[in-house]
Amino acid sequence: xxxxxxxxxxxxxxxxxxxxxxxxxxxxxxxxxxxxxxxxxxxxxxxxxxxxxxxxxxxxxxxxxxxxxxxxxxxxxxxxxxxxxxxxxxxxxxxxxxxxxxxxxxxxxxxxxxxxxxxxxxxxxxxxxxxxxxxxxxxxxxxxxxxxxxxxxxxxxxxxxxxxxxxxxxxxxxxxxxxxxxxxxxxxxxxxxxxxxxxxxxxxxxxxxxxxxxxxxxxxxxxxxxxxxxxxxxxxxxxxxxxxxxxxxxxxxxxxxxxxxxxxxxxxxxxxxxxxxxxxxxxxxxxxxxxxxxxxxxxxxxxxxxxxxxxxxxxxxxxxxxxxxxxxxxxxxxxxxxxxxxxxxxxxxxxxxxxxxxxxxxxxxxxxxxxx
Amino acid sequence: xxxxxxxxxxxxxxxxxxxxxxxxxxxxxxxxxxxxxxxxxxxxxxxxxxxxxxxxxxxxxxxxxxxxxxxxxxxxxxxxxxxxxxxxxxxxxxxxxxxxxxxxxxxxxxxxxxxxxxxxxxxxxxxxxxxxxxxxxxxxxxxxxxxxxxxxxxxxxxxxxxxxxxxxxxxxxxxxxxxxxxxxxxxxxxxxxxxxxxxxxxxxxxxxxxxxxxxxxxxxxxxxxxxxxxxxxxxxxxxxxxxxxxxxxxxxxxxxxxxxxxxxxxxxxxxxxxxxxxxx
Numbered sequence: 001x002x003x004x005x006x007x008x009x010x011x012x013x014x015x016x017x018x019x020x021x022x023x024x025x026x027x028x029x030x031x032x033x034x035x036x037x038x039x040x041x042x043x044x045x046x047x048x049x050x051x052x053x054x055x056x057x058x059x060x061x062x063x064x065x066x067x068x069x070x071x072x073x074x075x076x077x078x079x080x081x082x083x084x085x086x087x088x089x090x091x092x093x094x095x096x097x098x099x100x101x102x103x104x105x106x107x108x109x110x111x112x113x114x115x116x117x118x119x120x121x122x123x124x125x126x127x128x129x130x131x132x133x134x135x136x137x138x139x140x141x142x143x144x145x146x147x148x149x150x151x152x153x154x155x156x157x158x159x160x161x162x163x164x165x166x167x168x169x170x171x172x173x174x175x176x177x178x179x180x181x182x183x184x185x186x187x188x189x190x191x192x193x194x195x196x197x198x199x200x201x202x203x204x205x206x207x208x209x210x211x212x213x214x215x216x217x218x219x220x221x222x223x224x225x226x227x228x229x230x231x232x233x234x235x236x237x238x239x240x241x242x243x244x245x246x247x248x249x250x251x252x253x254x255x256x257x258x259x260x261x262x263x264x265x266x267x268x269x270x271x272x273x274x275x276x277x278x279x280x281x282x283x284x285x286x287x288x289x290x291x292x293x294x295x296x297x298x299x300x301x302x303x304x305x306x307x308x309x310x311x312x313x314x315x316x317x318x319x320x321x322x323x324x325x326x327x328x329x330x331x332x333x334x335x336x337x338x339x340x341x342x343x344x345x346x347x348x349x350x351x352x353x354x355x356x357x358x359x360x361x362x363x364x365x366x367x368x369x370x371x372x
Numbered sequence: 373x374x375x376x377x378x379x380x381x382x383x384x385x386x387x388x389x390x391x392x393x394x395x396x397x398x399x400x401x402x403x404x405x406x407x408x409x410x411x412x413x414x415x416x417x418x419x420x421x422x423x424x425x426x427x428x429x430x431x432x433x434x435x436x437x438x439x440x441x442x443x444x445x446x447x448x449x450x451x452x453x454x455x456x457x458x459x460x461x462x463x464x465x466x467x468x469x470x471x472x473x474x475x476x477x478x479x480x481x482x483x484x485x486x487x488x489x490x491x492x493x494x495x496x497x498x499x500x501x502x503x504x505x506x507x508x509x510x511x512x513x514x515x516x517x518x519x520x521x522x523x524x525x526x527x528x529x530x531x532x533x534x535x536x537x538x539x540x541x542x543x544x545x546x547x548x549x550x551x552x553x554x555x556x557x558x559x560x561x562x563x564x565x566x567x568x569x570x571x572x573x574x575x576x577x578x579x580x581x582x583x584x585x586x587x588x589x590x591x592x593x594x595x596x597x598x599x600x601x602x603x604x605x606x607x608x609x610x611x612x613x614x615x616x617x618x619x620x621x622x623x624x625x626x627x628x629x630x631x632x633x634x635x636x637x638x639x640x641x642x643x644x645x646x647x648x649x650x651x652x
Contacts, residue, residue: 029447032628032629032633032636035636035640036632036635036636036639038640039636039639039642039643040639042639042640042643043639043640043642043643043646045643046643046644046646046647046650047643047646081452081493081495081496083434083450083451083495084451098491101491101492101496102491102492102493102496104496112450112451113451116450116451254471254472255472315467319447319465319467320447322447323447323448323450325450326450326451327450327451330625331625331626331628331629332628332629332632334628334631334632339632343639346639349642349646
């Protein structure tokens with residue numbers, strides 16, 4: 001078997017994989033499964049992340065996850081409902097008035113309750129790690145390029161706004177450096193005032209430049225569609241989104257009539273898709289070097305979907321295996337189907353093509369910026 | 373335990389009133405409302421049948437309930453929410469919060485008073501001794517049984533507790549009579565009465581006045597036969613109730629933990645190696 005050429009896997013495939021993994025994780029409090037999912041995401045990120053700045057941000061998501069677990073534990077000790085029988089930490093409890101009776105302020109901390117809180121925190125942390133993995137593996141700019149053509153303008157606006165922050169930072173650096181070269185190395189509030197104005201001016205100039213460039217490339221010309229059709233498209237999209245919102249509410253709230261649930265949601269989604277298609281008919285855009293969707297993409301997406309499906313099957317057949325037994329405390333189960341699903345989700349770490357290697361280090365910074 | 377109770381309830385229905393009355397005799401500590409100002413009376417109303425029992429143990433309402441019945445919590449809220457009591461409802465998988473149309477409503481009341489829908493959860497409410505807590509399955513209705521009043525003549529004080537029999541573990545449903553240590557508790561009514569201490573008079577604590585079936589202080593004590601197979605007093609029942617229901621699904625403890633941990637370490641180690649190779 002020949003090694004596939006290094007290329008970036010389609011960002012939508014990575015997002016599908018990550019969402020599948022997050023769905024799988026969201027149904028369980030079993031620490032073995034949670035830690036396995038975390039290990040799987042770390043493995044895939046370590047093996048297949050690109051070399052862009054956001055690809056290095058996965059570590060930040062892990063830190064965020066740890067902070068979440070810590071906060072969850074602290075909140076449990078402070079205001080959580082302490083259940084369990086194994087006394088861990090005897091603490092005094094504050095008596096609250098009857099209108100706040102649902103809150104237990106302080107009180108003895110039991111092992112079972114603390115463990116339950118930690119596992120709930122860990123579950124959220126792993127879900128966030130999944131999203132972080134998608135962010136590290138998929139280039140957001142490339143993802144926006146594969147939007148439907150009706151959303152093309154919105155996508156372009158999002159790309160512009162996403163790149164504002166790094167540009168602003170660069171602008172500040174440039175102005176400060178220029179001032180220092182002129183012997184004005186001031187710090188503090190006075191320096192901020194002196195730097196802010198040039199930066200503002202710089203930003204305005206840049207945005208005007210960008211607008212001119214985009215205008216010359218044909219952005220913002222929406223006059224091709226006749227007036228009536230534009231109104232129709234707008235109405236269809238609006239009604240579709242409204243139906244989506246009502247349908248989602250119906251699905252989440254069990255007391256609403258059944259008709260307001262899934263049927264409304266499906267109709268809303270169909271109407272939105274129709275609106276996007278109608279709106280996109282008159283927008284003709286081309287993509288420079290579009291990302292292909294080949295076997296590796298199917299494999300990535302499929303492995304994520306399989307992980308979610310495996311956990312769902314276990315949740316249907318043996319829901320006890322997905323929960324940490326806390327009442328009474330016991331050893332968590334190791335449901336084979338769910339474990340197999342999570343291990344399948346690790347396959348993209350070896351079976352997808354490697355990401356393109358970064359340019360050698362000798363290249364100066366400016367050149368890298370152009371290449372990106 | 374749950375199966376046992378379900379089966380027993382059915383058995384009682386078949387046996388009829390006489391059997392129930394005799395079974396009350398055999399289950400002294402749990403049969404009906406508490407007699408004095410000690411203990412917490414627990415009323416459990418499944419919507420179709422109602423039962424009253426007395427818990428001698430204190431603690432939160434959850435702990436009290438667990439001492440007289442088998443309680444299953446939803447998977448997502450272990451130990452703090454009631455999903456299933458004595459096998460009711462059987463249809464709820466007990467994974468999430470039960471729906472608002474079919475849940476166990478939690479009430480409390482003074483003896484002989486009226487029910488109050490509890491504003492706090494079952495795990496954060498601590499009933500005072502001598503009060504009543506009630507559970508009703510449905511959409512939040514009150515238990516149909518009124519909170520039992522204190523018996524007017526608290527003559528039979530629970531002075532001597534019945535000794536726990538040597539085999540306090542009724543694992544199997546009691547279709548087959550199980551010979552207990554002293555007095556051969558047979559399923560037939562006559563043998564039950566032959567238990568030591570279970571003379572026609574009060575064997576122990578609370579339930580004594582109910583030996584003649586009609587005179588029971590609790591309006592309906594169908595849960596009475598809980599103890600009948602081998603009379604397990606309060607404490608014995610607690611350990612039974614907390615017995616894991618699905619031990620077979622959990623596999624062998626340490627082996628599972630070891631295998632799972634090894635798997636996690638293996639994958640995490642792979643991640644570490646991959647990260648290290650990229651950096652190098």
